Amino acid sequence: MKKFKTAKESKVSITELMLPSHSNFGGKVHGGHILNLMDQIAFACASKHSQAYCVTASVNRVNFLNPIEVGELVTLKAAINYTGRTSMVVGVRVESENVQTGETKHCNSSYFTMVAKNGEGKNIPVPGLIVEDNQGLRRFARSMERKTSAYDRDTKYSSKKFVAKEYLHLMDAENVKLEVD
Template identity: 70%
Template sequence: MFKHAKDSQVSITELMLPAHSNFSGKIHGGHILNLMDQIAFACASKHSRNYCVTASVNRVDFLNPIEVGELVTLKASVNYTGRTSMVIGLRVESQNIQTGKVKHCNSSYFTMVAKDENGKNVKVPGLILDDKQSVRRFARSIARQEQAKTRSSRFKSSEFKMEEHLEAIKLHNVKLEL
């Protein structure tokens, strides 16, 4: 079985309240992460028609602060499907209600795994790639997976060669006492 990404896309908009703010008066990053996890769950569950769990989150950069009183819109779409997992692409935007100005606040990729009623991984429908954008997103997910494998093996404790990194480390705010 295969499905179009548009069939499981999810979007939510929420007004940011003072209760969502941190000590500096900006919306707390943890609140946004919670909303991102919820919408990733909704999108993955809609695609797979199963309960889904978050397996990993690939990089969340907070690009612009979100103010109290702004509308925050989160958009989620399936970018990649494996056998039991899906990569959900997320975009977060805020809008100033008075000016109408929209800011891109962050984007991220959540890997979600579908589970059956016994908690076992379950096969998910594949993705129908029907335009250049969907092919680009799918290919990008494959590349990100390959980069993650390389990253984790390169710095594995048993394989790490300290001498190869000392010169680069010295260029940073660090004092070596070896």
Template identity: 65%
Template sequence: MFKTTEESRIQISQLMLPSHANFGGKIHGGYILNLMDQVAFACASKHSGSYCVTASVDKVDFRNPIEVGELVTMKASVNYVGTSSMVVGIRVDSENIQTGKTKHCNSSYFTMVALSEKGEGVKVPGLELKSKIDAKRFLKAVSRRDNDKNRQKELKAIYKNLDEHLIKLKHYRVRVDF
């Protein structure tokens, strides 16, 4: 069984209230991450037809602050599927509802896993790619996955052979005292 990205796409909009603001008067990043997690859950559950949990969140860059009174819109789609996992891409935009000016606030990728009632991974439908953008998103997810595997190997090498890597520290503002 295969599903298109359109079949599981989710879009939500929410007005940002003063209760969502941090001490600097901007919308708290943690609140935005919470909303993103909810949208990722809904999108992955819609695609898989199962309860889903968050396995990981790829890098989150807060590109532009979100102001109290702005309308935040989150768009989510399944970009990649494995056996029981899915990568959900989320784009966050905000809009000043008085001026109509919009800004891209962040994008991120949530890896979600579909689970059975017993808490075991369940097979998810494949992804039917209907456009070049769907194919690009899938291939970018594969590339990020491959890069993560390579990064883990590099990090393990540092722990195994620390002395070989210490020379790199001379380029940083640290003092090695051991």
């Protein structure tokens, strides 16, 4: 296995026609179906990069920007944005295309942290990422920032470190009724 790989070596994309069976009660494509497709392509990308079985460790921020209609083509694109020792951040972009008009819409982007596993389910090292341009550097740096922010947020709000009285004044502007001792 290579010690380092480019994002291009692991990049994958899929296109799928959205069928009535993919729709929700509002007649749009169900967000859960799109999330399932996103997880599949993140797995494919991470597995291709690591040459190993991968599992989803976390998903960072999924915003549904535009609805997807039944009959549209949905294209998902995935690339490695960051590599740690045993984990990878896979950037996933979802676009829809109206086949009659040719109009395309950016529907969402998300970041999946995937971890490589061996046959016994233990984490294994992954190849590092060769960053070839400013776009790749921006994506890698953004992933580093997200990782640090998540750690800081988790630590700050852990039950052992959280100090409720420091947040009480923030509740005044929120739709909440506090009945806390």
